[in-house]
Amino acid sequence: MKRLIGMLGACALLLVNSLVLGADAGKERAEIRKASAKVLADLYKAKPSAKQVVESAAGYATFTNFGMKLLVAGGGTGKGMAVRKKADGGRQEVFMKMAEVQAGLGLGIKKFKLVFVFDTAAAFDRFVSSGWEASAQATAAAKTENKGAASAGAIPMSDGIWLFQMTDKGLALEATIKGTKYYQDKDLN
Numbered sequence: 001m002k003r004l005i006g007m008l009g010a011c012a013l014l015l016v017n018s019l020v021l022g023a024d025a026g027k028e029r030a031e032i033r034k035a036s037a038k039v040l041a042d043l044y045k046a047k048p049s050a051k052q053v054v055e056s057a058a059g060y061a062t063f064t065n066f067g068m069k070l071l072v073a074g075g076g077t078g079k080g081m082a083v084r085k086k087a088d089g090g091r092q093e094v095f096m097k098m099a100e101v102q103a104g105l106g107l108g109i110k111k112f113k114l115v116f117v118f119d120t121a122a123a124f125d126r127f128v129s130s131g132w133e134a135s136a137q138a139t140a141a142a143k144t145e146n147k148g149a150a151s152a153g154a155i156p157m158s159d160g161i162w163l164f165q166m167t168d169k170g171l172a173l174e175a176t177i178k179g180t181k182y183y184q185d186k187d188l189n
Contacts, residue, residue, distance in 0.1 A: 123160030
């Protein structure tokens with residue numbers, strides 16, 4: 001009898017714990033959706049033509065990041081979501097995380113927002129399913145052709161993937177995402 005009561009108590013505890021975790025995950029997803037909408041609104045304010053680029057793309061991803069560099073090492077973390085447009089007019093959301101590692105002399109704290117734009121569903125799928133890594137630094141010094149999601153202010157990152165990066169000062173013409181990994185948040189998906 002004691003064993004049965006103990007097992008029922010353990011099951012009840014697990015049920016309550018999973019309900020609390022589910023509520024926390026729901027709250028976190030809602031916060032990420034709200035942050036994503038803010039990132040897009042900030043982009044559209046800084047670069048109004050970006051709205052057409054994002055709306056006509058196969059999908060997009062938004063991230064907020066906080067990074068710090070002290071002397072010879074640094075790093076940062078962030079959260080975001082990727083959104084793929086479906087043929088039926090719906091959308092698929094994938095909640096994601098990012099982590100970055102920096103090396104080199106420096107000192108400072110940096111907050112920035114990222115909007116990735118995907119020309120094709122295949123580019124979106126590659127980004128969310130393979131844990132995309134950025135290991136290069138790109139600059140929008142050269143003018144890009146206006147094809148697909150290309151737009152002034154967007155930086156080509158790889159085949160079918162474009163990036164808008166914003167700081168507190170506005171749209172950045174440089175993508176400083178060296179040593180950054182983007183991957184699915186298993187707790188929220």
